[in-house]
Amino acid sequence: MIPLLMLAIILTGVMAVLVYRVAVYALPAIVAVAVTRFAYATGAGIVGAGIVGLLGGVTVFGLMAFLFARLRSPVLRLAVAIVFALPAAVAGYSLLHGIIRDAVPSEVGRQIFCIAGGIFVGCSALARLADPSMFREHR
Numbered sequence: 792m793i794p795l796l797m798l799a800i801i802l803t804g805v806m807a808v809l810v811y812r813v814a815v816y817a818l819p820a821i822v823a824v825a826v827t828r829f830a831y832a833t834g835a836g837i838v839g840a841g842i843v844g845l846l847g848g849v850t851v852f853g854l855m856a857f858l859f860a861r862l863r864s865p866v867l868r869l870a871v872a873i874v875f876a877l878p879a880a881v882a883g884y885s886l887l888h889g890i891i892r893d894a895v896p897s898e899v900g901r902q903i904f905c906i907a908g909g910i911f912v913g914c915s916a917l918a919r920l921a922d923p924s925m926f927r928e929h930r
Contacts, residue, residue, distance in 0.1 A: 799891045803908045809886075817878035817916075818855065823848025859920075872920040876913050883912025 827844025835843060859871045887908035888901070895901045 795894045819848040819852040822851045876917040879916035880909045880913025884909030
């Protein structure tokens with residue numbers, strides 16, 4: 792039991808680092824998938840739906856990055872950062888749940904790990920988004 796718990800803790804950290812690195816792209820990816828599915832369902836075809844989904848994801852990322860860069864109010868910037876970080880927290884919860892589903896036999900223990908992992912990933916993504924150099928080019 793102890794090795795499985797240690798594995799769950801280690802995997803929580805690994806998933807947090809993974810989602811932390813791609814937190815900026817979680818919201819645009821979710822929007823791109825939703826737009827792609829909608830376009831495909833309305834008869835756009837595979838290629839057309841892919842193009843529409845790509846444009847939707849790029850548009851959302853550009854809009855959110857523009858808002859984050861232009862807003863001067865800390866409350867509004869925090870709201871934009873939270874909108875960016877919420878999908879990352881949900882992704883952290885889901886990834887951790889998929890990994891430890893069979894490792895932790897107790898449903899309560901599994902939920903505690905998953906919620907803690909989601910909160911940790913969401914907070915770390917929010918901290919990364921609070922860094923003003925995130926949207927600048929790194930040389």
